[in-house]
Amino acid sequence: MASVNYKADGIVFDIQRFSVHDGPGIRTIVFLKGCPLSCLWCSNPESQKLAPIVMFQRDKCIGCEKCLHACKFGAINLDAPKRVDHRACTSCGECASICPTGALVLKGERMTVEKVVSVLKKDTVTYRKSGGGITLSGGEPLVQWAFAAELLKACKAQGWHTAMETTGHASEDAVEAVFPYVDLALLDIKSMDPQTHKRATGITPEVIHRNAPRIAQLSQTVVRVPTIPSINATDEEFVRISHFAKTLQGVDTIHVLPYHTYGENKYDLIGKDYPMGGEIKPLPPEDAARFQRIVQGQGLRCIVGG
Ligand code: SF4
Ligand code: SF4
Incomplete structure (x- = not known):
């Protein structure tokens, strides 16, 4: 068992207990601050900067x-x-x-691994009975990858299942340090087209596409596609993402995550305007069903809503 530095610290902006999303069973989600992307539809805009x-x-x-x-x-x-x-x-x-x-x-609060684990321990029985565990989210947990690695190691030392929501945008060192301790990687692939990706997230996707095969080698991986009308909600995009997913070791499932506006009010709370404006409507269910058929037609499982 790898030794854990329980004094390692990082900036956490929320810990949500009793979640039934983002991994199997009942989970506690630990949200880390900082993200290298600025997705137009981001539902946690308060997470984007590393500082509180x-x-x-x-x-x-x-x-x-x-x-x-x-x-x-x-x-x-x-x-x-x-x-x-x-x-x-x-x-x-x-x-x-x-x-x-x-x-x-x-x-945003600076917390040690020891302190986070003391919160997570409250639900040990729930994890065991429900087949659940811990999910790291953000932000992008790989921004604070040294802290994330120690926290995940500590969770594995407790025998908990670990999952991580990730953009995959990080250094190779970060990937190698973190994913050996991640049982399930929930990897966002937003677009295969560099220009679309840049317009939607502020960065081009080369680093993500380069890291994805290694992440899939190290962790069981599900590809997730936040599906945004007028940005990436096209048949062509789902064909390309399916082809890419099939090149990743062990990947057999894509989640279609329909666009929602849950984070809209938070922009006002942090003094920003909502970048999506009011123009974009939710993804029509018939479009989600068509993307699901496209993915399934490529021989992959597909779940709408994750
Ligand atoms: S608004 Fe002023 S008091 Fe409040 S956190 Fe910022 S600097 Fe500190
Ligand atoms: S003025 Fe409003 S925001 Fe400021 S301390 Fe009083 S209640 Fe809080």
Whole structure:
């Protein structure tokens, strides 16, 4: 058994217990901060920057002005609709810790492996009875890959099943350090076309496509396709992604993840506009069914919704 550095630390922005998504059974999802992509439809925009971020919920504010006096960096403006100037904010968290109503919340906390494991241990029996375990998500967990590797090692030392949601965009060192401790990799493939990928995520996909075969060698891997009308929701894209998936060792399943707007309100809370605007409609069920038939026609299993 590999030794674990329980003092290793990283920035975690949420831990969600009792999830029935993102892996088998009942799971606890640990969300790590930081992501090298900026997908237009990102449902966790507060995760994108590695540093903690302040979120402001206007309807909880009672106007007590405590945050204004607490901020030493001039980042609070009571008259501004978005309240926090994120260019001036240093993520010190003073405003959030003094806010009496929870209108200001700091998302992102430095935690050691030891501390995260102490939270995860609360559900050990649930993991065992349900066939569940732990899923790392983000953000992109590989941004903090040294921490992720230690955390995953610690989970394996407990005998827990481990899964990881990943974009696959990382260094080879990160891939080699992390995936030996990942039982199930949920690997997003957003587009095979470099220009479409760049327009949708801010980066071209070469690194992801280069890492994918190695990830599939090291971990059981499912390919997931966030399916976004007007971006990658085309028959041609699903044919190309299916062909690519078939080249990956052991991959026999693609998940079609229909576009949703669940993260839209969070953009307002962090003072940003929703990049997708209001123009894009949810993926029609008949389109999802057609993509499913295309994938199945390539000899792969396909689940709509993951
Ligand atoms: S986190 Fe710190 S710097 Fe940022 S707005 Fe709050 S008090 Fe000011
Ligand atoms: S401390 Fe909280 S409740 Fe008071 S003004 Fe600031 S955001 Fe509003």
